[in-house]
Amino acid sequence: MKEALNIVKVGGNVINNPEALESFLTDFAAMEGNKILVHGGGKRATQLAADLGIEATMIGGRRVTDEKTLEIVTMVYAGLLNKNITATLQKFNCNAIGLSGADGNTIQAHKRIVKDIDYGFAGDVDGINAKNIMTFIEGGMTPVFCAITHDTKGQLLNTNADTIASTIAVGMSDKYEVSLIYTFEKNGVLTSIDDDNSVITNINSEKYEVLKADGIIADGMLPKMENCFDALQKGVAEVIIGNPTVIANKEQLYTSLTL
Amino acid sequence: MKEALNIVKVGGNVINNPEALESFLTDFAAMEGNKILVHGGGKRATQLAADLGIEATMIGGRRVTDEKTLEIVTMVYAGLLNKNITATLQKFNCNAIGLSGADGNTIQAHKRIVKDIDYGFAGDVDGINAKNIMTFIEGGMTPVFCAITHDTKGQLLNTNADTIASTIAVGMSDKYEVSLIYTFEKNGVLTSIDDDNSVITNINSEKYEVLKADGIIADGMLPKMENCFDALQKGVAEVIIGNPTVIANKEQLYTSLTL
Numbered sequence: 001m002k003e004a005l006n007i008v009k010v011g012g013n014v015i016n017n018p019e020a021l022e023s024f025l026t027d028f029a030a031m032e033g034n035k036i037l038v039h040g041g042g043k044r045a046t047q048l049a050a051d052l053g054i055e056a057t058m059i060g061g062r063r064v065t066d067e068k069t070l071e072i073v074t075m076v077y078a079g080l081l082n083k084n085i086t087a088t089l090q091k092f093n094c095n096a097i098g099l100s101g102a103d104g105n106t107i108q109a110h111k112r113i114v115k116d117i118d119y120g121f122a123g124d125v126d127g128i129n130a131k132n133i134m135t136f137i138e139g140g141m142t143p144v145f146c147a148i149t150h151d152t153k154g155q156l157l158n159t160n161a162d163t164i165a166s167t168i169a170v171g172m173s174d175k176y177e178v179s180l181i182y183t184f185e186k187n188g189v190l191t192s193i194d195d196d197n198s199v200i201t202n203i204n205s206e207k208y209e210v211l212k213a214d215g216i217i218a219d220g221m222l223p224k225m226e227n228c229f230d231a232l233q234k235g236v237a238e239v240i241i242g243n244p245t246v247i248a249n250k251e252q253l254y255t256s257l258t259l
Numbered sequence: 260m261k262e263a264l265n266i267v268k269v270g271g272n273v274i275n276n277p278e279a280l281e282s283f284l285t286d287f288a289a290m291e292g293n294k295i296l297v298h299g300g301g302k303r304a305t306q307l308a309a310d311l312g313i314e315a316t317m318i319g320g321r322r323v324t325d326e327k328t329l330e331i332v333t334m335v336y337a338g339l340l341n342k343n344i345t346a347t348l349q350k351f352n353c354n355a356i357g358l359s360g361a362d363g364n365t366i367q368a369h370k371r372i373v374k375d376i377d378y379g380f381a382g383d384v385d386g387i388n389a390k391n392i393m394t395f396i397e398g399g400m401t402p403v404f405c406a407i408t409h410d411t412k413g414q415l416l417n418t419n420a421d422t423i424a425s426t427i428a429v430g431m432s433d434k435y436e437v438s439l440i441y442t443f444e445k446n447g448v449l450t451s452i453d454d455d456n457s458v459i460t461n462i463n464s465e466k467y468e469v470l471k472a473d474g475i476i477a478d479g480m481l482p483k484m485e486n487c488f489d490a491l492q493k494g495v496a497e498v499i500i501g502n503p504t505v506i507a508n509k510e511q512l513y514t515s516l517t518l
Contacts, residue, residue: 048334051311052310052311071339074339074342074343075307075334075335075338075339076334076338078337078341079333079334079335079336079337079338079339079341079342080330080333080334080338082337082338083333083337083338083359083361083362083407083415084333084415086359086361086362086409087361087409087413087414087415088413090361090364090409090411090413091412091413095363095364095391096361096362096363097358097362097363098359098361098362099356099362100342100345100357102342102346102349102355102357103342103345103355103356103357103358104354104355104356104395104398104400105349105354132354132400135394135395135398136363136394139363139391139394139398141363141391141394148342150345150346150349152349152350153350154346154347154349154350155346156342156343156346
């Protein structure tokens with residue numbers, strides 16, 4: 001039987017709030033067994049860009065990672081956030097190791113192909129180096145990934161943290177029984193967006209198609225859910241969607257996705 | 260017999276020059292056997308502070324690491340520089356892993372004790388976690404350390420890169436035959452500061468006392484040399500001082516220190 005591995009994604013809403021982050025990291029440090037943390041960016045990069053007078057380039061409502069922006073996200077995500085998260089986890093006796101995808105060649109990506117829009121130094125993930133990630137885990141360390149990857153040719157790339165989490169989950173599924181846990185500001189996938197108690201506790205592929213057809217799952221949730229089912233199809237055992245306290249308290253409401 | 264381990268320190272003069280850095284990293288990637296890189300900071304942190312309108316606090320000619328400055332050096336050293344160096348080494352097929360002292364709890368330090376002057380978040384190194392560093396090396400990875408450490412209680416600390424290099428060298432000496440290689444802008448320890456060919460090729464403890472008494476080794480070189488002899492006394496096999504090309508070409512002039 002394969003050992004369990006929990007892969008937890010935490011987003012900007014927690015990263016932006018020092019008390020919420022400290023509380024989340026306390027819970028994460030206390031999680032037993034093998035685990036990996038993937039963290040998003042939060043507002044600090046936007047703030048730093050503003051402080052430096054660098055204007056965000058937006059095309060079609062999406063941010064373009066130009067050279068200056070890449071420097072800023074590398075500084076904030078891989079430096080300030082990743083190292084402070086790592087140091088805080090060390091305080092809680094979790095032997096964290098902060099990583100970008102360049103470190104140990106753990107996550108390979110390529111610069112997004114230009115079709116209509118050039119997103120600049122945005123990375124689309126190709127794969128992971130499961131062997132090196134296992135070296136950390138078997139060495140008693142807890143990998144903490146920021147959303148910076150590399151193209152193996154010397155170029156760092158700004159990459160979506162949700163995609164990083166699911167790619168690692170899929171890539172580690174050969175060796176581990178992987179649970180992929182997406183934390184966000186809601187209690188789970190909701191039938192009514194304004195009612196945080198309207199959590200749909202279990203969704204399988206069949207039910208997902210119905211929820212999609214009924215328009216209950218729509219807009220921003222769609223790509224997230226597609227990403228989750230794709231991970232399940234590629235070998236991830238379980239995907240959980242819930243608020244950040246789900247990692248400490250499984251009595252509460254959350255959404256569990258299965259095939 | 261113990262395996263060899265080369266620990267190379269590279270300073271700001273190389274970091275500040277993209278062509279020099281690329282050339283140095285080409286040579287470093289080509290070095291055979293076990294190796295570790297420790298890099299200094301360079302001018303980028305000073306530039307970023309200036310761009311953000313943050314004035315350096317100096318006391319007695321030395322920089323104080325206040326909270327804002329710590330954020331800046333964490334972003335620049337552990338983020339921008341460390342990740343770009345790591346990605347560049349990956350390009351040259353060196354499986355680099357960028358680290359601060361918080362990562363894998365590899366370097367523990369304490370906030371410098373306030374005697375006359377409060378240097379803020381400056382770290383004095385206490386020790387290393389040799390086991391975790393060995394995990395990387397035995398896993399086929401090359402550790403690349405920036406000059407940021409932690410106090411194991413959640414606080415990051417700005418730390419002298421020379422001291423980090425010698426502390427790692429000492430801490431790894433039980434397991435490896437360690438050569439500690441300090442690269443800097445001169446060809447080695449010089450009898451005449453203006454003549455880069457006046458390299459003293461071998462210095463032992465006895466000769467060092469004479470050179471010190473004669474005033475040939477003075478000023479800024481003194482703490483560096485004390486640091487080197489301290490490392491030798493604590494088990495490091497060899498200390499080499501030379502320009503950055505010394506790692507590729509041992510035909511050239513350099514200074515070798517032994518007890």
